[in-house]
Amino acid sequence: MKKTTFSAAISLILCVASCSSDDPTMSNLSMESNVPTTKNTRGSEETPxxxxxxxxxxxxALTxxxxxxxxxxxxEWVHSTYPEFNSVQDIxxxxxxxxxxxxxxxxxxYLNFKEKFNTLYFPMYGEDAGFYIPMSDLDAAYLVNENYMVNIGGNDICLKDxxxxxxxxxxxxxxxxxPQPMLTGTMVEFSLSSTDINSVGPEYDSGWVQYDKRKVKLKARRRFVSFSPAPGFNGSKSLFHTEFCFRKKTIFGWSNSDSTxxxxxxxxxxxxxDLQLNSSHSGTSSHDYDYEIPVFITVSNGYWVYTCPELTCNATVLYRGVAQALTYNWIMGGAYAKTPYSANHATIVPCIEQGVNN
Structure with a gap:
């Protein structure tokens, strides 16, 4: 699951009109506060x-x-901080x-289930018989009720977007x-500007594979966090991200579900x-994990050169929904960037993919 950058103030402004008949403005929300304890009160008898x-x-709270x-x-943090509050994430x-x-x-x-959880989003699109929280930022879903509402500065605001x-x-x-594994095996050039980017360079996607009444796939990509201003592997930080996805068969298609x-x-x-993959998960239909991997930094012809080399990968997944072990083998192409040696490389980190270097 790819994370989506979320600006609370902007998103609140954009989604108020679509979720509420009122039109509260954000101008009366003070940005200066002693941050008092947030209270869990009821907007009505039925909906906290x-x-x-x-x-x-x-x-x-979101941070x-x-x-x-x-x-x-x-x-656990939400339940201890706001006792008795039932968020849409709980639902x-x-x-x-x-x-x-x-x-x-x-x-x-299926229809009884759909009616019981009718505040969730059921797209019923093609083979997708799943259900979702219709919010781009799932962290904010821990702070809204079943109607996607939160009260800020006296205004009831909907975060459904x-x-x-x-x-x-x-x-x-x-x-x-x-249906086919999607893999690019070329060196990809990326720009240098942001402090955090969700994906740089080629990604791996095994594609959905069916095992009786289950479907599974494995995805992998690189994420970047920071660089240390020194040649070699010292201190540079990037992440190798794995994502195991699974679905359960229903009469209307394939649905997400809880498993291990x-x-x-x-x-x-x-x-x-070598990087050793070793993680265990339970819960929702996307089991994600990040591993730290190095970025190679050199100086060449007056340039700092940042290189993520080609990776040879294998993984074995034990999934409760399928009796046999699931095995995957792939090569993830490299990614690189360069900037003049005179630049302040301490602030340089990779951003988005810009093109392919032949």
């Missing part, structure tokens, strides 16, 4: 809603959620478990068919030690 004094307090590594840690997690354990391949079973399947696909969370998986394997990195 969180109240934040202003955008600063809301963003502080805290982002700092936690797993969904379990995020849920989604309950739906995932029920889909895995209780929904069969009958129409009645996904209205169609194309928007859902742009988040990387939708089901879609890739473990991934082991090796990534061979030229010039340094």
């Amino acid at each position: 809603i969180l109240h934040f004094t202003d955008m600063l307090e809301f963003n502080n 805290r959620i982002r700092s936690l590594n797993s969904s379990k840690e995020k849920i 989604y997690n309950s739906a995932m478990i029920e889909m895995e354990n209780e929904v069969d391949e009958t129409e009645e079973s 996904i209205d169609n399947y194309n928007e859902l696909m742009s988040t990387g969370r939708a089901y879609y068919e890739m 998986s473990s991934i082991s394997g090796t990534v061979k990195i030229p010039g340094t030690h």
Whole structure:
């Protein structure tokens, strides 16, 4: 699942009109606050809603959620901070478990499930019989109620900002068919500007493969976080991201569900030690994990040259929904960038893919 950059203030302004008949403005939300304790109060007897004094307090809570590594840690923090509050993320997690354990391949079973969790987004698009939180930022989903509402500065504001399947696909969370593995084996040149980028260079996607009443696929890509201003591997930080996806068969198509998986394997990195893949997951239908890998930095002809070498990868996945071990082998092409030696390379990190170097 690819993360989407989210600006709370901008998103709030954009989605108010589509979710509320009122038109509260953001101008009366003070950005100066002592950050008092957020109260969990009820907007109505049926639907609790969180109240934040202003955008600063809301963003502080969102930043805290982002700092936690797993969904379990995020849920535990929210429940301890806002007791008795049931977020749309809680509802989604309950739906995932029920889909895995209780929904069969009958129409009645699926439609009863769909009605029970009708605040979630069911696109019913092609083979996608899944259900989703219609928000681009899933971290914010821990702070909104089942109607996607949160109160900030006295205004009830809706954070639902996904209205169609194309928007859902742009988040990387939708089901879609890739019958053949998609792999680019060329060196890719990228620009140098941002401090954080979700994907640079060639990605790996095994494509969906069916095993009886389950479908699975494995994806991998590079993510960049920071560079150390020194030649060699010292201190530079980038991430190798794995993503194991799975779906369950229903009468209307393939649905996401709750399950467990473990991934082991090796990534061979030229010039340094191999990266060992080793992770275990439970929960939603996208099991993601980041491993730190080095970026090679050299000086050549007056330029700093940043190189992520070609990677030879293998992985074995043990997934509860399929009896046999799932094996994957692929080569991930390299990626590189360069900038004049006179540049302040301490602030230089890779951004987006710009083109292919032949």
